[in-house]
Amino acid sequence: MIRDARVEDVAAIRACVDAAYSPYIDRLDSKPAAMRVNYDALVAAGEMHVYELSGEIVSCMALHAEGEVLHIGNLAVVPAHQGAGIGSEMLVYAEEVARSDGLLELRLFTNEVMIENVEFYTNSGFFETERRVDDGFKRVFFSKPVVPVPVGQCLACDLAAGVRPLPGGLIHREQGWLVEHCVGPLGLGTLVVKPARHVTAVADLDGDEAVQMGRLLRDTAAIVTELSEPAQVYVSLWSHESGEPGHVHFVVQPIDSEAIERFGRGPDLQAAMFEANELPDPGEVAEYAERARGLFNG
Ligand SMILES: [Zn+2]
Numbered sequence: 001m002i003r004d005a006r007v008e009d010v011a012a013i014r015a016c017v018d019a020a021y022s023p024y025i026d027r028l029d030s031k032p033a034a035m036r037v038n039y040d041a042l043v044a045a046g047e048m049h050v051y052e053l054s055g056e057i058v059s060c061m062a063l064h065a066e067g068e069v070l071h072i073g074n075l076a077v078v079p080a081h082q083g084a085g086i087g088s089e090m091l092v093y094a095e096e097v098a099r100s101d102g103l104l105e106l107r108l109f110t111n112e113v114m115i116e117n118v119e120f121y122t123n124s125g126f127f128e129t130e131r132r133v134d135d136g137f138k139r140v141f142f143s144k145p146v147v148p149v150p151v152g153q154c155l156a157c158d159l160a161a162g163v164r165p166l167p168g169g170l171i172h173r174e175q176g177w178l179v180e181h182c183v184g185p186l187g188l189g190t191l192v193v194k195p196a197r198h199v200t201a202v203a204d205l206d207g208d209e210a211v212q213m214g215r216l217l218r219d220t221a222a223i224v225t226e227l228s229e230p231a232q233v234y235v236s237l238w239s240h241e242s243g244e245p246g247h248v249h250f251v252v253q254p255i256d257s258e259a260i261e262r263f264g265r266g267p268d269l270q271a272a273m274f275e276a277n278e279l280p281d282p283g284e285v286a287e288y289a290e291r292a293r294g295l296f297n298g
Pocket residue numbers: 148149154155156157158197198199247
């Protein structure tokens with residue numbers, strides 16, 4: 001069972017870390033960083049998590065959220081229980097914590113000489129982002145994106161996780177929200193604004209997401225206006241394609257007189273565009289997305 005650490009666990013946490021990391025003292029020629037940590041403070045901050053097996057603490061780790069990232073620190077498994085999948089269970093637990101808190105990425109590092117750890121993280125879906133000296137140690141830094149819901153269950157989440165092709169790529173990310181080019185047949189220049197978290201009702205947005213929504217819809221509409229010089233910009237939200245409430249995604253759609261002539265106005269226009277099912281050219285989408293990206297960053 002993995003649970004939050006309590007004050008009375010601190011001695012067992014230290015013993016677990018010492019047992020796991022002391023074999024590296026020779027290789028490092030010094031005490032590993034994990035053995036110098038103030039675990040009283042981490043437990044008090046609510047950041048330590050332990051794996052309890054038959055009343056014994058066999059593994060521990062620190063989890064610390066910062067922005068959209070969950071940092072995993074000082075993961076340790078006592079040698080007698082290594083190789084039994086406990087470390088993997090700890091990483092899965094960390095990913096579940098990140099997912100339920102709406103975080104988008106896991107990050108951790110290990111020492112370059114701890115080659116077993118480098119291999120373990122690589123085999124656990126983490127990719128190496130850099131190697132550098134940090135705090136006096138030669139460290140290898142790793143990252144893993146957090147898939148908000150299991151792959152294949154939500155198009156919006158799959159696109160955000162990069163497991164389905166997204167023409168134009170991610171255009172903008174800001175405080176829990178993402179902006180992409182629309183993958184549906186709503187014309188070149190139509191952008192989608194959606195929460196990074198799998199939220200299926202506007203009523204379920206949290207306070208920060210709700211505040212951010214207004215600003216981002218305005219900015220996205222302004223950018224679409226600048227890039228397309230439309231007669232009107234529609235901002236609409238249905239998210240009900242399959243008959244079930246879907247991942248909230250606002251469609252920010254530039255409308256010109258040509259589109260009105262062909263497809264009509266308002267909801268009729270969108271229905272007619274879905275009927276016609278003409279997808280914009282991927283090359284043009286990529287070019288448009290690049291210009292939009294520049295305006296978001298400008
Ligand atoms: Zn989703």
